Amino acid sequence: MAADPGHLITAPAVRVRNLHRSFSRNGGVLNGLDLDIAPGEFVALIGRSGTGKSTLLRALAGLDRDVEGYGQITVPGAVSVVFQDSRLLPWKRVLPNVVFGLRGADADRRGRDALAEVGLEGRERAWPYQLSGGEQQRVSLARSLVREPQLLLADEPFGALDALTRIRMHALLRKLCERHRPAVLLVTHDVDEAIALADRVIQLDDGVVRTDVRVDLTRRSRHDPRFAELRAFLLDELGVTEEDRR
Amino acid sequence: MTATLHVSERTTDTTDRRVLRRRLGPGRRIRFSFWIGPIVLLAVWAAGSATGLIKPAILTAPWDVVTAFQEQWTDHDLLGNILSSLARAALGLGLGVLAGAVLAVVSGLSRAGESLIDGPIQIKRSVPTLALIPLFIAWFGIGQEMKIVTIALISMVPIYVHTHNGLRGIDGRYAELAETIGIGRGEFVRHVVLPGALPGFLLGMRFAVTSSLLGLVVVEQYNATSGVGHMITLAEQYGQTDVIVVGLVIYGVFGYLADTAVRLTERRALAWRRTLDT
Ligand SMILES: Nc1ncnc2c1ncn2[C@@H]1O[C@H](COP(=O)(O)OP(=O)(O)OP(=O)(O)O)[C@@H](O)[C@H]1O
Ligand SMILES: [Mg+2]
Numbered sequence: 001m002a003a004d005p006g007h008l009i010t011a012p013a014v015r016v017r018n019l020h021r022s023f024s025r026n027g028g029v030l031n032g033l034d035l036d037i038a039p040g041e042f043v044a045l046i047g048r049s050g051t052g053k054s055t056l057l058r059a060l061a062g063l064d065r066d067v068e069g070y071g072q073i074t075v076p077g078a079v080s081v082v083f084q085d086s087r088l089l090p091w092k093r094v095l096p097n098v099v100f101g102l103r104g105a106d107a108d109r110r111g112r113d114a115l116a117e118v119g120l121e122g123r124e125r126a127w128p129y130q131l132s133g134g135e136q137q138r139v140s141l142a143r144s145l146v147r148e149p150q151l152l153l154a155d156e157p158f159g160a161l162d163a164l165t166r167i168r169m170h171a172l173l174r175k176l177c178e179r180h181r182p183a184v185l186l187v188t189h190d191v192d193e194a195i196a197l198a199d200r201v202i203q204l205d206d207g208v209v210r211t212d213v214r215v216d217l218t219r220r221s222r223h224d225p226r227f228a229e230l231r232a233f234l235l236d237e238l239g240v241t242e243e244d245r246r
Numbered sequence: 247m248t249a250t251l252h253v254s255e256r257t258t259d260t261t262d263r264r265v266l267r268r269r270l271g272p273g274r275r276i277r278f279s280f281w282i283g284p285i286v287l288l289a290v291w292a293a294g295s296a297t298g299l300i301k302p303a304i305l306t307a308p309w310d311v312v313t314a315f316q317e318q319w320t321d322h323d324l325l326g327n328i329l330s331s332l333a334r335a336a337l338g339l340g341l342g343v344l345a346g347a348v349l350a351v352v353s354g355l356s357r358a359g360e361s362l363i364d365g366p367i368q369i370k371r372s373v374p375t376l377a378l379i380p381l382f383i384a385w386f387g388i389g390q391e392m393k394i395v396t397i398a399l400i401s402m403v404p405i406y407v408h409t410h411n412g413l414r415g416i417d418g419r420y421a422e423l424a425e426t427i428g429i430g431r432g433e434f435v436r437h438v439v440l441p442g443a444l445p446g447f448l449l450g451m452r453f454a455v456t457s458s459l460l461g462l463v464v465v466e467q468y469n470a471t472s473g474v475g476h477m478i479t480l481a482e483q484y485g486q487t488d489v490i491v492v493g494l495v496i497y498g499v500f501g502y503l504a505d506t507a508v509r510l511t512e513r514r515a516l517a518w519r520r521t522l523d524t
Binding site: 061062063079080081083085087089090091092100101127128129147 | 428
């Protein structure tokens with residue numbers, strides 16, 4: 001990791017300063033959080049359950065109208081969200097779901113291309129209920145990418161998938177992100193997933209970013225000793241003890 | 247060794263030996279199932295009349311009804327009566343459905359609309375429309391307007407109630423998705439609200455169709471100069487039971503066909519749903 005000139009010269013894609021959010025009863029969830037994400041940077045957000053990961057993500061997505069708080073948020077114009085559930089409209093077939101709300105004469109063609117990219121060519125006319133969970137999540141990924149977002153927000157998008165499908169989805173997501181280069185903020189509770197995918201892993205605790213580490217592994221393999229080292233460090237930060245890990 | 251081979255031969259045979267669970271849903275659809283019940287009913291009626299179990303004074307035999315039908319058709323402009331009744335029901339139903347759907351969407355999507363519309367409609371629900379006829383006669387006279395207003399009002403209520411219910415039941419997460427995708431209110435209504443409320447609307451439609459016919463039967467008793475109800479009223483005066491039955495059968499056929507049409511629409515329009523029915 002030599003100098004990181006991109007980081008210094010270009011303006012960050014996401015810039016969060018002094019972000020506070022709280023739900024009336026149980027005090028502050030985010031307490032003065034600062035965060036920068038560079039254009040094209042893939043950031044994984046980890047943290048124990050209930051630390052406010054979803055709250056942060058929803059703040060960036062502009063979906064937290066009913067939450068109290070203040071602070072500054074700068075995000076790019078084109079933001080896409082991938083939810084934990086695929087959130088396909090059940091009354092629309094696959095292709096109309098992908099191009100839902102998309103303008104332009106070539107919307108359908110772009111939708112077909114996006115579906116091909118996630119490996120679902122030929123399923124354009126299927127109803128959502130006819131797809132498997134993994135396929136539905138791929139459609140929702142296609143729906144996000146076809147909008148060419150500068151920022152992709154994803155809240156545990158693979159949480160409901162089985163281990164094998166997850167690994168496939170990881171490879172797909174990395175490939176797609178390398179091609180389209182959006183800035184990414186991915187919430188996950190899986191440390192391995194974070195290291196496998198991200199350029200940077202941040203950990204949320206007490207409403208602020210407590211840990212912020214770069215992942216500069218050349219080979220993202222579990223056999224890399226530095227992978228294991230990083231994994232142990234992050235688990236430690238999350239308060240998972242040696243005992244638990246056994 | 248030979249024994250083992252023998253067994254494997256049998257299991258890979260062409261016979262399908264799958265393990266199936268007992269089905270708890272109603273099972274596969276029967277073709278033309280709509281018609282089975284009515285045909286059985288007709289057969290019972292015919293058998294009863296033929297054996298003398300059902301006396302003509304109680305209920306005219308089916309074949310006499312057919313004769314009376316032909317007579318009405320050739321001598322008394324039955325077709326004209328049917329068309330006039332149909333036009334009345336369709337116009338009233340159309341207005342009622344339109345009003346019910348529009349009110350449901352307005353009251354479902356805006357708090358102001360809800361506070362203005364929902365209360366009065368709930369109150370209206372508890373007042374039978376037929377009890378309002380005397381009032382409508384005072385307002386609109388005894389002519390066509392009164393009849394259409396009554397039918398419209400009686401079919402509006404179920405449309406409103408079920409559409410509103412369907413609309414409020416739409417998963418809020420779809421609204422969230424629509425917000426992140428950045429579409430406007432119009433597109434949201436068209437792509438999310440209306441399709442989401444469609445199952446409720448179609449259920450309301452089935453009730454509305456039946457209600458509109460009920461309204462039709464009642465309003466046609468009032469000073470009609472044409473229509474199936476008019477025909478029945480005349481037959482009543484002359485004691486022609488067979489003609490009365492012709493009228494009743496026509497009402498029944500109206501209702502049945504209309505309901506069938508709604509159900510077929512339902513099946514096509516709601517192909518995206520996987521329910522016990524499919
Ligand atoms: N709508 C809400 N109303 C009240 N409290 C809420 C609401 N949403 C979240 N909270 C509270 O805010 C805190 C942070 O919630 P958040 O969903 O951001 O956690 P999270 O880090 O995403 O957790 P998880 O990993 O379990 O998804 C929790 O204590 C939660 O109880
Ligand atoms: Mg969460």
